[in-house]
Structures are given as structure tokens and as C-alpha cells.
Amino acid sequence: MTGPAYVIPDADIGERLAARVGGKALALARMARAGIAVPSFVAVTTDAYAAYLDETGLRVRILFELERKDFTEMRWEELWDAALRIRNLFLTTPLPEELRAALAHSLAAHFAEVATVVRSSAPGEDSAGASFAGLHESYVNVRGVDAILEHVKLVWASLWSDAALLYRRELGLDPRRSVMAVVVQEIVAGERSGVAFSCHPDDDRRALVEAVHGLNQGLVDGVVEPDRWTLDRRDGAVLEHHQAERREMMSAAADGVRLVPLSGERRDVAPLAADEVPLVYGLARRAEGHFEAPQDVEWTLRRDELYALQSRPITTLAGAAGDGRAAYLSLTRSFDSLQGLRRRIEDEDIPALVAAADRLAGTPLGSLDDAGLRAAMQERKFAHDRGVDTYVAEFIPFAHGARLFGSAYNDVLHPEDPYEFTDLLTATPMLSLRRNAALARVAACLRDGDHAAAERALSEYLAEFGDVGGVGGGGGEQAADVRSREEVLGVARRLAARPVGRAPVRPDPAERAQRFIEAYPEAERERAAELLELGRASWRLRDDDNLYLGRLERLLTEALDEAGRRGLDVDEDLRPRAVTLPSPLGVVPPDVGQAGQVGQAGQAAPAGPPSADPAGVRRQARQIVGQPAGPGLAVGIAHVVAGRDDLAAFADGEILVCDAIAPEMTYIVPLAAGIVERRGGMLIHGAIIAREYGLPCVTGVPLATELIRTGDRLTVDGYLGIVVIG
Amino acid sequence: MDYSAETFGMLRALFARQRLGVLATHGPEHPYASLVAVRADDDLRHLYFSTTRATRKFQFLSAEPQVAMLVDSRSDDDLDFHGAVAATAVGAVRELEGDERALQLAAFLTRHPHLRPFASAPSSALVELEVDTYYIVSRFQNVTELHMR
Known part of the structure; x- marks a missing residue:
């Protein structure tokens, strides 16, 4: 039998094979023929890649992932999620036996005993007009046929990484036509x-x-x-x-x-x-x-x-x-660069934000004359601006820590659920969850009818969380405290009235962590533990950073409100600056979970009736596809929350529908039966909180707050990422 | 000539080629048609499809299990008027559970491997249509009935 050649040795590679061995393999072969010393290598051809995709059905499943939503409507985080799921398909789908045997036979003949480098070599990868350098994966020091084959699959998967997909889109290349060859090269461990x-x-x-x-x-x-x-x-x-x-x-x-x-x-x-x-x-x-x-x-x-x-x-x-390749390259960060970032964030950035907010909160606005208030506004504006700069430059890139850990977890354990790794990340309590736990203590006292204890728990709550965002976020002002107290009590009463014991059964994070670390060889385990710690720090910050910045924003807004009450002119430049992300997608909605921004987005996209065209034909969304972000199925009544004013009426068992979950919203999450969010991604605030509470959650639902109205009956299918209205 | 065998052969070929069928259900106010991925068992007595439970079709078939399923070989051109074969199966549906579901889901996924995440989700139902009768249309107006029970 003669089939397509899956492996071609360096000496046999010529121009006519360019489309099957890729640019890197061809360049190496040409250099070798010109007398330049290159390491001995073989090319795993695009025929092998095509056979793998076709025989396993992966070709269709990849398109399922990519075509859930219009590519141009996907936020980068959603694209990263899709890329993660696709990568997991490669990790969990074995090579068909015949293909595996053919590849193993050829590779064993060349590299049975030697360490190798496994590199991408996509046809058209490096040309005068485009360079995929760094966008596709390469793996150095891979030993043994089994390991080489696993890494060949990872190189194939890198054709579908977020960065590679974005770059292809910029070049006008159709990802569905992309193919990948792989160079397996003997390692030359130079000094x-x-x-x-x-x-x-x-x-x-x-x-x-x-x-x-x-x-x-x-x-x-x-x-x-x-x-x-x-x-x-x-x-x-x-x-x-x-x-x-x-x-x-x-x-x-x-x-x-x-x-x-x-x-x-x-x-x-x-x-x-x-x-x-x-x-x-x-x-x-x-x-x-x-x-x-x-x-x-x-x-x-x-x-x-x-x-x-x-x-x-x-x-x-x-x-x-x-x-835009440089921008796409910045989408992945190495372990070492993220460790440096973590040290800066924990040792410098966060203490600076907290100290600035403490200092500003220490000056009661009511005690200031108008000139003093103007100075306070300037000072608070300056502090908030610096906070936003830190957020963009340091906090957002640090989110890559959880992603890096997630990729490593999937690489070593090949779980069916590509988000299983998030169960390990939640071992450390986030600020908003600690706050919710304190609120739950107030509710428990009310439920028991112990009003004195409830009063004490309430005071403790306000002392610790009174101005870090969410319910009771009064910024430390006396007048605000009175309102806050009532607000906190209102929510606690609703929590007290609901049945207890709905906490989800979660896998033991310690056991999972041990399984992850022990999946590595002895010599690698210390680094695996460090990687887990990095992921946890990154995950924690994804929640906490919003609260640190939200506190500064509230301090500024309070000063502006006070100026408004006194009838002072307020320069528009003093308003809180929105976080705008540098993004390879070009336009990114202002979707960082800040209170002000969510309110704005909510105003821009109010819930409304079904659209009617001139002929009187009514259009009504029935089923909308988003991203599965929290497994489970919930049926309930929709409550569209556009901002803080909508929170008070949120009832137990309703489904929270919002543009993005802001820190101030998280306290109502324990009341919700499910979550639907316009903003997409598995590692966004809403998805994190939903997973913590074991709530069905669908994110990345286009026009969620426009197509769904408060009062609609909703089914939230968090397994499949589907929302059904009616 | 064994006409039944010939008709069975034609139907088997049709189900071997076609992956999708049109499911017709009754609602309280109107009938409803939807496209589903379908698999037939070897003796063609049962058809299987998967749907999430929140769909309109699932609500309708839960309330009224009598349904019809159209599977056809049209390629949407003029030749279809003579060349296409269409088979409408009518019968009653039920949701499979437990071992029965596991067994039939495995078979369903060999026919539709890329639907694994969808069909395996806890929110998805695997539904069996027990066929009473096939109405088979060929050569434009040629109609054959195949009574399965």
C-alpha cells in the first residue's frame, strides 16, 4: 500500500514539497544543501495533520467552537476560551492507531535515543509579507517517540491559538484553510x-x-x-x-x-x-x-x-x-515574566492603591470649604487615574497567570472539562466572596431571630467592607453610612428568607492540587507548585483588582456628587476615566467590571420590547448562543440589572441578566438562580463568581440586556452556553 | 421480486447517506418543524435524535408524543423532482434514560461524533421515535407505505 508520506527526512525535501512540509522545513533543507550546518531533522507533513483531523472528526468540532459566534463580535477573552477548548480537543483526542503507528515508525528511526526540538512549519508561515514567528509553538528538549507525538499535536493545536487566529484574520487568511506541518529536529544544545x-x-x-x-x-x-x-x-x-x-x-x-x-x-x-x-x-x-x-x-x-x-x-x-504580530505575541506571557509582575503587583501596586484610598477617605468631604473640595476632587481624580494606569499596565496582563496555569494543567492531565483547572484556583478567598460571607453571617443571625447578634455582625461587616464596593459602599461618610446600614440589612433580610444549604459541593482543591503536582516528574514538582501559586494569585487579583479600583472611583464620585450638591461647576475632565484596553481586536467594549462603566453600558443598551419592522413583523429572540461559563441548568424569571439602582428589587431565585457583573453586583449573586452576561469569557468576574456559587452561567450573550426583558421566563443552559427566552 | 427488501434497502441507503431529518411536532396552537441530526437503528424500527430540553420541539413532543420525521435525499436542484427520495416516518417518541440512553447515545455518537459535547450534556435529551409507518415518495409521485407494526 502506498499512502501519503507522513514523515519526510531532510535530504528528501525540495521545493515541490513546500506545501506539505512548510516554510521552515524547506528553508532548513535549502540551507543544508548550501553547506550551512543545520541539525538533522524530518518534516511531519500536512498530510498527517489532515488525516488526524478527518479521521477523528476534529475538523468539524473545531468549526463548532469557532462558529458559535461571529468572529468579529468575539472579545479576545472569548477567543482565548475558544482556543483553549480547541487545544483541549487536540490533547484529549488520540491519534488514530494507523496514523500513530506510521508516525511512530518513522520518528523512531531518526530520534529514538536523541532529544529533539519540535517546531511549527506551517506552509506560508514565514514569507516576505507575514511572519508567524512566536505565534505558533515550538518545544525544546523533547525525548522519546511518545513525547514527540504529544508535542506534534500541541504544535498542530497552536495553529488555532488566539494569537494565531487573530493574526490570520488581520492577514485575511481563512483559518479553515490553514494547515500545519511540523519540523522534528535533533537538539543542538549549544553553549x-x-x-x-x-x-x-x-x-x-x-x-x-x-x-x-x-x-x-x-x-x-x-x-x-x-x-x-x-x-x-x-x-x-x-x-x-x-x-x-x-x-x-x-x-x-x-x-x-x-x-x-x-x-x-x-x-x-x-x-x-x-x-x-x-x-x-x-x-x-x-x-x-x-x-x-x-x-x-x-x-x-x-x-x-x-x-x-x-x-x-x-x-x-x-x-x-x-x-499586529507584536501585539498578538504579547497575548502570551512566560512564567518568569509573570512572576516578576506578581512581585510588583503584590509588593508595590496594591499597597499603593490601598494607601491612596485610605488617605483620601480620611478627609471628610463635609468638613471642607469649596476650595478644599475642589482640591480634594483634583487629588481623587489623580489617584483614580493612576489606579486606571496601573490596572491597564499591570493587573490586566497578570490575568495571563491563570491562563498559563490552565494550559499547563490541561497539558499534563488532559481533563475532559477544559476549565477543570479553575477548581484549583478558588482555594484562596477573593475579597468579594469574603464580603459575601460576612453578609451571610448577618443573614444567619436574622434567620435565627438573634437581633443583637445581627447588629454586631452588621457592624463588623460595615467596619471591614463598608467602602470596598458593593452594598453599603458609602465611602466612609457619616450620611452614607445610614443609607448603607439599611441597604445591607435589606439584602441580609432577603438572604435570611431563602432556604439554607444551597452551597455547591465542590471538589477538594487540596486533592486536585496534589494530583496536578504529582503529575510532574519529581524534579519538576517545585516549579509546578510555583505555577499553581502564580495561577491562584492571578485569579484572586481578577476579582480583587476591581474592588481596589472601584473604591478609588467611588471616592472620586462622592467628591463630584458633593460638588454637585453645593452647585459648584465640575470640569468634565474630572469624571472617572474609563478603562480602555489596548487590544489586538481593535475595538474593545469598556468591559472591565467597574461600577461607572457598567452603568453606562446599561444605559446605552436598555431592555426593550421586541423590534418591529415597517411591515409590522415582530422579531423576538427565542434562543441565544453564548459561552458555557458555569455548568448547570436554571429556569427562572429574568431580572435585567443595568446598575446599582436595579439591585434593590432583585428577588431570590431570579436570573441575573447584565452587561457585566460589577463588584457592586456580586452581593446579590447568592440570591440568583443563574447568570446571563453580555461580556464573554471564562475568566471574567461573572464567570468566576458563578463558578464559586455553583450557578449555571452563560457569558458572551450578544445583546443580552436588549433581547431579554425583566420578567421574561429564561432557561439558562450552562452546560452548552444557551439561553432560551420564553 | 421482494419489494419489501428493495424498499428496506432504499431506506437503509437513505439513512446511511443523510445525517439530518425534519422533525414535525404538534404545539397547542400550531404544528412545528425542526431540523435534527438523526440515526436509524439496523431494522429501521427506531430513529434517534438529540435535543436540549429547553427547546420548543422538546416541550411540544413532551406534551404530544405523536410526531413525524422527514428524511430525504434532495440536493435542491431540478433533478430532485425525479431523483430525490423522501421518507416520512410517523410514530411516538419517548426520552431515553439510564442504561438505555447510554447504549443508544454511544451508537448515536458513532454516527455523529462531532455532536458529543452537545448530546452528552446533562441538559440534552436523547429521544427515540418508534416508527409505526414510513411513507416513502420516489420518482416524484410514487408513494409506498411501509407498516412497521
Whole structure:
């Protein structure tokens, strides 16, 4: 029998196979033929990828995931979720036996005993107009046929990553036509490595050589700063040497690579000696001559022998039109960069926000004269602006910590439910949940009829949470406290009137955590535990950050309200600034769960009657597809909440329908039977809270607050992400 | 010639080729038609489809189990008037539960593997249509009845 060749060795690869082996494999084969030293490799062809998709039915299931919703309407978080689910399909769908046997046979012949690098090689991946560098996955130091095959699947899955999908959309490429070949390459564990640009990306008269000690994965991932040499393109003369602060290097571990400290001796020595820089530059020039275009060549030096690991055209030359790849690359963060971010957030950012809010709250507005109030408004505006800047620059990127952990969890345990990992993240109580627990204590006292105890619990609640958002958020002012007390009591009475014991049965996080950590080899477990801690810190902050920022916003709003009461003119510039996200999707709704923004969104999209066209034909939404964000099925009456004013009337057992759950709304969640949210994503505030309370939840429901009206009968199918009206 | 065998063969070929059928249910105020993924068992006495319980069709068939299911081979061009075969199955439906559901769900998913997340969800029902009669239309006006009970 002769079928399609699934594995093609380097020596057999030529131009005619370009569409089946991809650009990276072809470039490596051409360099080898030109006499440039490259590691021995094979290409796993696009035929293998197609066979896997067709024989397993995955092709249709991927489209199911991607076509739940118009691509242009998906927020990035929703796209990330879709990408996670697709990646999990690859992880949990085994290779068909015949395909597996064919691949294993060929790979064993080449790499049975040696460590490898498994790299993407999508046809058309790297061309003069586009570069997918970094968007598709590569895995360094993979040993054994089984591990190689698992990583081949992961490289295939990376064709469907959020970043790759977005970049394809920008280039006008149809993801449904995308295919992926894979290069499996013998590892060359060089002592020094780097990237050489035959033409400097910012100056076409110059060239650039970058070098690090150890493997170049650290440089490529941006966690190891390289030494940089700028050269004159004409004669290769070194014009400038920028020395890095050499501290760490990437080194091969038992499995994968690890960042390790550099020895003192190597810290003091540049990775390349003066006479070696021209040699590396010469390699890039040879590649440029061969491919007839400026090249970016990854290289490594092992025992003074220079190898090219891959070469691709430079797509970001000065004057060339830029594309969004850099923005898409920023969608993933490495473990090491996130650890640094966490330290900054926990040690500097949050204490600064809390201190600023404490200081501002310490000045009673009523005691100020008009000039003093104006000064207080300016001061509060300044503090809120700084909070927003911190939120965008630090807190939002830190959400990647939970995603990184989620991907690692799925990689190592292959769970059926791609969101199982969130059960481990919730071991640490979030601020809003602690607040809700305090509220539940007030309710329990009321239920028992112990009014003295209820009074004490209420005082404790107000003392601890009186101004961190949500019910009773009075900002510490005396007048507001009276209102807050009544509000808290109102909610507590509703909680007291409902049946007790609805807390969901949750899996034991400690047991799950142990299972995750023990899935790694002994030597990797410490790092696995660190990864879990990083994920938990990230998860916790996704809730708490809204409350820290919400407190500053309320302090500002109170000052503005006070000015309004006194009849003072208030400059529009003093209003709270909305959080706008830098997004590769271009336009992102102001969807960070802040009180003011949610109110605005609610006003812009009021619940309304079914639309009627000129001919009098009525249109009424019956079933809307969103994203499944909390498993379960709930049937109940819809209550559309657009802002704080709608909260008081929320009744036990209703279904909360909103644009986005703001911190001030979370206290009514224990009353809700289910949640429907316009904003999409599994790791958003609403989904987190829903999962905590075991509530059926559907997020990413387009026009939820317009199509659903308070009083509608709703079915929330949190298993499938469907909302049925009527 | 064994006409029954020939008709069975035609029906089997139809169900082997077609993945979707049109389910007709009765509502209190109006009839209702919906497209569903369908699987027939080997002797064609039972058809199976999956639906979430919150759908209109599920509400209707729960209240009135007598339904019809149309499966046809049309490709939406002129040749269909002579070439297409349409089979309407009528009978009563019931939701499967327990071992019966597990058994038939596995068979359903071999026919529709990509529907696994949908059909396996706790909110989805697997429904069995026990066929009383097939009404088979071929060559435009040629109608054959196949009484299964």
C-alpha cells in the first residue's frame, strides 16, 4: 500500500514539497544543501495533520467552537476560551492507531535515543509579507517517540491559538484553510546562542547580532536579555556593542528547558568573542544570499561549531508597513515574566492603591470649604487615574497567570472539562466572596431571630467592607453610612428568607492540587507548585483588582456628587476615566467590571420590547448562543440589572441578566438562580463568581440586556452556553 | 421480486447517506418543524435524535408524543423532482434514560461524533421515535407505505 508520506527526512525535501512540509522545513533543507550546518531533522507533513483531523472528526468540532459566534463580535477573552477548548480537543483526542503507528515508525528511526526540538512549519508561515514567528509553538528538549507525538499535536493545536487566529484574520487568511506541518529536529544544545539579522530591522545600512549564554529559548521568549552588536552591513565592522546584565541562561532540563543562574565567570564574559561576531553575521549574510532577501537566523554555537537552527525573512524592516504580530505575541506571557509582575503587583501596586484610598477617605468631604473640595476632587481624580494606569499596565496582563496555569494543567492531565483547572484556583478567598460571607453571617443571625447578634455582625461587616464596593459602599461618610446600614440589612433580610444549604459541593482543591503536582516528574514538582501559586494569585487579583479600583472611583464620585450638591461647576475632565484596553481586536467594549462603566453600558443598551419592522413583523429572540461559563441548568424569571439602582428589587431565585457583573453586583449573586452576561469569557468576574456559587452561567450573550426583558421566563443552559427566552 | 427488501434497502441507503431529518411536532396552537441530526437503528424500527430540553420541539413532543420525521435525499436542484427520495416516518417518541440512553447515545455518537459535547450534556435529551409507518415518495409521485407494526 502506498499512502501519503507522513514523515519526510531532510535530504528528501525540495521545493515541490513546500506545501506539505512548510516554510521552515524547506528553508532548513535549502540551507543544508548550501553547506550551512543545520541539525538533522524530518518534516511531519500536512498530510498527517489532515488525516488526524478527518479521521477523528476534529475538523468539524473545531468549526463548532469557532462558529458559535461571529468572529468579529468575539472579545479576545472569548477567543482565548475558544482556543483553549480547541487545544483541549487536540490533547484529549488520540491519534488514530494507523496514523500513530506510521508516525511512530518513522520518528523512531531518526530520534529514538536523541532529544529533539519540535517546531511549527506551517506552509506560508514565514514569507516576505507575514511572519508567524512566536505565534505558533515550538518545544525544546523533547525525548522519546511518545513525547514527540504529544508535542506534534500541541504544535498542530497552536495553529488555532488566539494569537494565531487573530493574526490570520488581520492577514485575511481563512483559518479553515490553514494547515500545519511540523519540523522534528535533533537538539543542538549549544553553549552560546542567539539571533542574527542580516539587515537591522530599524536601519537598512546596519546589521544586528544578538547572543546569550545557553540555549536561545530565553532570548526568543524575552526572558534573557541578550548582548547586542550593531554592525555595518557593507563590511561587517562592529559599530557598537551593548552589554546585557547577564544573570541567567536557559538550559536543558530533564524535560524542556529551565532558567538557571549564570556562574560568576560567565556573567563577566560576553557570549561572543570579538572575532566570533563577524562569523555569526557571516552566517546571516550567507542565508540572505541564498534566500535573496534579508534574513533573521536563529543560531547556536556548540563546541565552537556554528549551526543555523532556522532562518526566515525579516518582515519588520524600517519603512515596511507594520502588522499586529507584536501585539498578538504579547497575548502570551512566560512564567518568569509573570512572576516578576506578581512581585510588583503584590509588593508595590496594591499597597499603593490601598494607601491612596485610605488617605483620601480620611478627609471628610463635609468638613471642607469649596476650595478644599475642589482640591480634594483634583487629588481623587489623580489617584483614580493612576489606579486606571496601573490596572491597564499591570493587573490586566497578570490575568495571563491563570491562563498559563490552565494550559499547563490541561497539558499534563488532559481533563475532559477544559476549565477543570479553575477548581484549583478558588482555594484562596477573593475579597468579594469574603464580603459575601460576612453578609451571610448577618443573614444567619436574622434567620435565627438573634437581633443583637445581627447588629454586631452588621457592624463588623460595615467596619471591614463598608467602602470596598458593593452594598453599603458609602465611602466612609457619616450620611452614607445610614443609607448603607439599611441597604445591607435589606439584602441580609432577603438572604435570611431563602432556604439554607444551597452551597455547591465542590471538589477538594487540596486533592486536585496534589494530583496536578504529582503529575510532574519529581524534579519538576517545585516549579509546578510555583505555577499553581502564580495561577491562584492571578485569579484572586481578577476579582480583587476591581474592588481596589472601584473604591478609588467611588471616592472620586462622592467628591463630584458633593460638588454637585453645593452647585459648584465640575470640569468634565474630572469624571472617572474609563478603562480602555489596548487590544489586538481593535475595538474593545469598556468591559472591565467597574461600577461607572457598567452603568453606562446599561444605559446605552436598555431592555426593550421586541423590534418591529415597517411591515409590522415582530422579531423576538427565542434562543441565544453564548459561552458555557458555569455548568448547570436554571429556569427562572429574568431580572435585567443595568446598575446599582436595579439591585434593590432583585428577588431570590431570579436570573441575573447584565452587561457585566460589577463588584457592586456580586452581593446579590447568592440570591440568583443563574447568570446571563453580555461580556464573554471564562475568566471574567461573572464567570468566576458563578463558578464559586455553583450557578449555571452563560457569558458572551450578544445583546443580552436588549433581547431579554425583566420578567421574561429564561432557561439558562450552562452546560452548552444557551439561553432560551420564553 | 421482494419489494419489501428493495424498499428496506432504499431506506437503509437513505439513512446511511443523510445525517439530518425534519422533525414535525404538534404545539397547542400550531404544528412545528425542526431540523435534527438523526440515526436509524439496523431494522429501521427506531430513529434517534438529540435535543436540549429547553427547546420548543422538546416541550411540544413532551406534551404530544405523536410526531413525524422527514428524511430525504434532495440536493435542491431540478433533478430532485425525479431523483430525490423522501421518507416520512410517523410514530411516538419517548426520552431515553439510564442504561438505555447510554447504549443508544454511544451508537448515536458513532454516527455523529462531532455532536458529543452537545448530546452528552446533562441538559440534552436523547429521544427515540418508534416508527409505526414510513411513507416513502420516489420518482416524484410514487408513494409506498411501509407498516412497521
